[in-house]
Amino acid sequence: MKKLIVLLAIAALVFISCAALADGDRIAFDAAEKAVNEGETFQIALIREGDAAGGVVTYTSSDPKAATVDENGNVTALKKGRTIITAQVKTDKKSYRAQMKLTVLRPVATISINTQKLPVYDAADDRVAPYLTVRENTEENSLPVLVLSVKKKLQLTAAVEPKDASNRNVTFASSDSTVFTTAKNVMTGVAPGEAILTVASEANPEVRTSFRVLVVQPVTKISFEISSPSVAVGGQITLTAKVFPENATMKDVIWSSGDGKFLTIDENGTVTGVKKGNGRVVVTAMDGNGARANINVKVTQSPESLSLSPNDITVDVGRDTPCKVTVMPQNTDNKKVIWSSSDESIARVDKNGRIKGISIGDCTVTCTSAALGSVTATVNVHVQQPVKKVAFSDKTAFAYDGEQTQLSWMVEPATATNSRLVFKSANERIATVDENGVVTGIKSGKTKITATTTDGSKRSATITVQIGAHVRGLKMVRRHAYIDYGETATAGADIYPSDAINKNVFWESSDTSVVTCDGHTNHKMKLTGVGYGNAIVIATTEDGNFQDTLEVTVGNFDNMLTFLNYDYDNAGNVWLAVRNDSDFTITQIKAQVELWDCTDEVKAAEINTKNGSNKVDVVWSGTLPPGSTTGKAHWKMVNFKTPSCGMDMTRGQITVYSYQIDGDWIKTIRKARRPHKEWN
Numbered sequence: 014m015k016k017l018i019v020l021l022a023i024a025a026l027v028f029i030s031c032a033a034l035a036d037g038d039r040i041a042f043d044a045a046e047k048a049v050n051e052g053e054t055f056q057i058a059l060i061r062e063g064d065a066a067g068g069v070v071t072y073t074s075s076d077p078k079a080a081t082v083d084e085n086g087n088v089t090a091l092k093k094g095r096t097i098i099t100a101q102v103k104t105d106k107k108s109y110r111a112q113m114k115l116t117v118l119r120p121v122a123t124i125s126i127n128t129q130k131l132p133v134y135d136a137a138d139d140r141v142a143p144y145l146t147v148r149e150n151t152e153e154n155s156l157p158v159l160v161l162s163v164k165k166k167l168q169l170t171a172a173v174e175p176k177d178a179s180n181r182n183v184t185f186a187s188s189d190s191t192v193f194t195t196a197k198n199v200m201t202g203v204a205p206g207e208a209i210l211t212v213a214s215e216a217n218p219e220v221r222t223s224f225r226v227l228v229v230q231p232v233t234k235i236s237f238e239i240s241s242p243s244v245a246v247g248g249q250i251t252l253t254a255k256v257f258p259e260n261a262t263m264k265d266v267i268w269s270s271g272d273g274k275f276l277t278i279d280e281n282g283t284v285t286g287v288k289k290g291n292g293r294v295v296v297t298a299m300d301g302n303g304a305r306a307n308i309n310v311k312v313t314q315s316p317e318s319l320s321l322s323p324n325d326i327t328v329d330v331g332r333d334t335p336c337k338v339t340v341m342p343q344n345t346d347n348k349k350v351i352w353s354s355s356d357e358s359i360a361r362v363d364k365n366g367r368i369k370g371i372s373i374g375d376c377t378v379t380c381t382s383a384a385l386g387s388v389t390a391t392v393n394v395h396v397q398q399p400v401k402k403v404a405f406s407d408k409t410a411f412a413y414d415g416e417q418t419q420l421s422w423m424v425e426p427a428t429a430t431n432s433r434l435v436f437k438s439a440n441e442r443i444a445t446v447d448e449n450g451v452v453t454g455i456k457s458g459k460t461k462i463t464a465t466t467t468d469g470s471k472r473s474a475t476i477t478v479q480i481g482a483h484v485r486g487l488k489m490v491r492r493h494a495y496i497d498y499g500e501t502a503t504a505g506a507d508i509y510p511s512d513a514i515n516k517n518v519f520w521e522s523s524d525t526s527v528v529t530c531d532g533h534t535n536h537k538m539k540l541t542g543v544g545y546g547n548a549i550v551i552a553t554t555e556d557g558n559f560q561d562t563l564e565v566t567v568g569n570f571d572n573m574l575t576f577l578n579y580d581y582d583n584a585g586n587v588w589l590a591v592r593n594d595s596d597f598t599i600t601q602i603k604a605q606v607e608l609w610d611c612t613d614e615v616k617a618a619e620i621n622t623k624n625g626s627n628k629v630d631v632v633w634s635g636t637l638p639p640g641s642t643t644g645k646a647h648w649k650m651v652n653f654k655t656p657s658c659g660m661d662m663t664r665g666q667i668t669v670y671s672y673q674i675d676g677d678w679i680k681t682i683r684k685a686r687r688p689h690k691e692w693n
Contacts, residue, residue: 038063040070040102040109048116049080049090050217057086059100059111068104075099079117093119093179118179121214124222127170132160132301136225140265140299144227146207153209159224160263161193161202162231162302169198171212180216192228202228205262229262231302237282243311244276244286246342250310252282254296263300270294275312289314289344316345316382319390326368326378326392327469328360329399333369336362336392338380347384354378360394370396373430397430399470409477410462411514412444412454420450422464422474431468438462444480454480457512481514484556487536489563494550495597495678496528496542497570504563505537506552517555524548528565542567570595570680574602576669576688577642585620585655588648591669591688593637601673602633602643608656608665618665623652631667666691 043058059070072082079094088098094117102109134141134157141158148154161167173181185195189208194201200210206228213221234257241250254266268278275292278284284294291309298304318341328334340348352362356376362368368378375395382388402425412418424432436446440460445453452462457480465473486509496502508516520530520538527548531539540550542565550563573595581587587606593599607628608618619625630651633643668689671681682688 038065038106038109040065040100040111042098042100042111042113044113046114046116048118049088050118050120051090051093054087054089057082057088057098057100057113059086061102064104064106065102065109068102068109071101073099073101074115080115088115090115090117093117093177118216119175119177121173121175121178121181121217121220123174124183124212124214124220125172125174126212126222126224127172128157128159131167131169132299133224134158134160140263141227144229144262145225148225153223153225156209156223156225159210159226160299160301161200161226161228162300163202163204163228165202165231165302167200169200169212171198173214178216180214182215184213184215184218186211186213187226193226200226204228205230229300229302230258230260231300232256232261232264232266232298232304233258233302235266235296235298235304235306237296237306237308239308239310243313244284246286246289246312246314248286250284252278252284252294252296252308254282254306256298256304261298261300263298265299267297267299268294269297271307276310284310286312288312288342289346314342314344314346316347316385316388317341319350319380319382319388321380321390321392324392325395327395327397328368328370329470330370330373330396333367336366336368336378336380338366338390340382345384347382349383351381351383352378353381354394359396368394372396373398397468398426398428400429400432400466400468400472401425401470403434403464403466403472403474405464405474405476407476409479410452411479411481412452413514414454414456414480414482417451417453420446420452420462420464420476422450424466429468431466433467434464435467436462436464438478444478452478457481479514481512482510484513484515484554484559485509487518487552487554487559487561489552489561491677492564493675493677494540494563494565495570495674495680496540496565496567497683498542498545498567500683501531501539501541503537504540504550504565506561508536508554513556515554515556519553519555521551521553522548522565523551527567540565545569570674571682571686573597573599573680574669574672574682574688576667576690579667579690580645585653586648586650587631587667588643588645589631589633589667589669590642590644591633591637592642593639596639597674598639599637599672599674600635600676601679602637602669603671604631604633604667604669605629606631606650606665606667610656618656620654620656621652622654627665629653664693 039062041060072086074080074082074096076096079092079096080090082088082098096115098113098115100111136158171183185198187193187195187208192206192208193203208226210224210226211221237252237254239252244250256264268282270276270278271293275288275290276284276286278294289312292312293307293309295307320339322337338350352366354360354362359371359374359376360368362378373396377391378394379391406421436450438444438446438460443458443460444455446462459479461475462478463473463475487506490505516536518536522528522530527544527546529541529543545567548565550565553560575592575594577590579589608620610618618627621629632649633647635647668687670687673679
């Protein structure tokens, strides 16, 4: 009896336990939401209770671009964004599911302060080093130094990278608020001394930048003495500055000129005249408080030199030419000059520097400064009989690469004082030319050679020079031509190399009663079938006598095909039944389909996707032996779209216009003999 009671008690406990487990069957994440930085990983903490404690867990991410999760619950944050991590457990009883909202943050990488307009110095700079104390933290000793005046406010601008960081907020902190304080991004000087400014990322405090802040008793006023109110260009004067109050921390000043255009000033207050005009000297307190003073300094300028352009003049008898004078420097007070000629029987010069040729010969023209007679310049004048015309003997010259050719030309009149020419190649990578007009070919191509007079007459002539190679071979474009009796066809030969200069080819027929050749000096030839049969056409290059042959068959090729029937499907794909009635193997057939609208309107059906016309090509490609007929296979519609009213209601026609023999010769059937069918 006792055993029965014990067993009943145990059974009750088991039942109660099972009921409890059934109520607690679940899985859950330790947090419903979580935020991590890009590149971080973490292990998911998954709570599993009751029946959900068994079975295999599968993890998924709703956006694998933002974060991934592997089969063990290891999450890797990849890219800024949001995703949902889902865990699922399947047991024999049911499926359990839990989700976590995951935010992937883009952390701050760097923080910088825009110091362009701030008084920031290197700690070793002599202007601030005497006022700094050695700090126990050696790293702080090398920080840049920001100078701040007592009671002065400085607004700082922080730049955070990357620009799309999730949290771009920064904090500003002072290591000693008795020296300076911070309120957001504004610093305020409290008392003379030194402290550390730290600018850190709000989200990533380890990302930061720091400055040594030197708070000083500011300079409030500056005055200076000047040794002279003006300075000559190239001369110097000295300025002396005095700062107030006497107890100012930093008494050094910074000298600068207004724009550096008229004068310069060095760090010691020495002014150097640069250019005539009114310059300005500015002195600024180095402590950054803004105290400054300025004074205008006049810079004077005298003429220093004259330059004439051109520096050598050639003028024709009876003509005049200008000579331009430049007074240096440009801002000289008095720019007046006086002109004179050494021999007025050869050349004369007027008050404006215009020189006129009187007779053939040489003389000198002198220009003198009216303000300073020691400043002069001279120009040599040559009076000449000019060249009237230059011309090359040919329009085009030819040369082989690596070889030379002599150009020929003529100069008029024969009595010209100076008939010498200078030659120039427009492209010396193709051909060069020397002073004697000898052209040397460098590589294949065309360039222009220009010959220009050297007597100042500016006469010139241009010739085109073609550089190329010798012929090294020729090859027929096709090996076999099929021509209808009475038909004319074009045969071609490729000349090697392609840059050969002389591409003339002599053509000859082995049997002129079968085929004739029209002409004898081109690498393309018209062949005419004059009798049924076979013949050989021989091509021979003029340069090198290279040869190749073309077999020609003259026959009745317009009637080789019989157009039996056609058909099409609902999509508009057309195929033709065409029989090969020849003794040759046909490798391609081209036909043209022309369609009209199903209405009575004149407007054509726009079935060609390329040009919007009512015509498209139908091409068959394959191998069609003699006596064989094409089937549905191997036909292709080119640039085709189905008419809006459907093929069944379209009227049109199909015309076979060309075919290819043995994969080589393309035969275009003469228009009047082309097989065709029409339907309505």
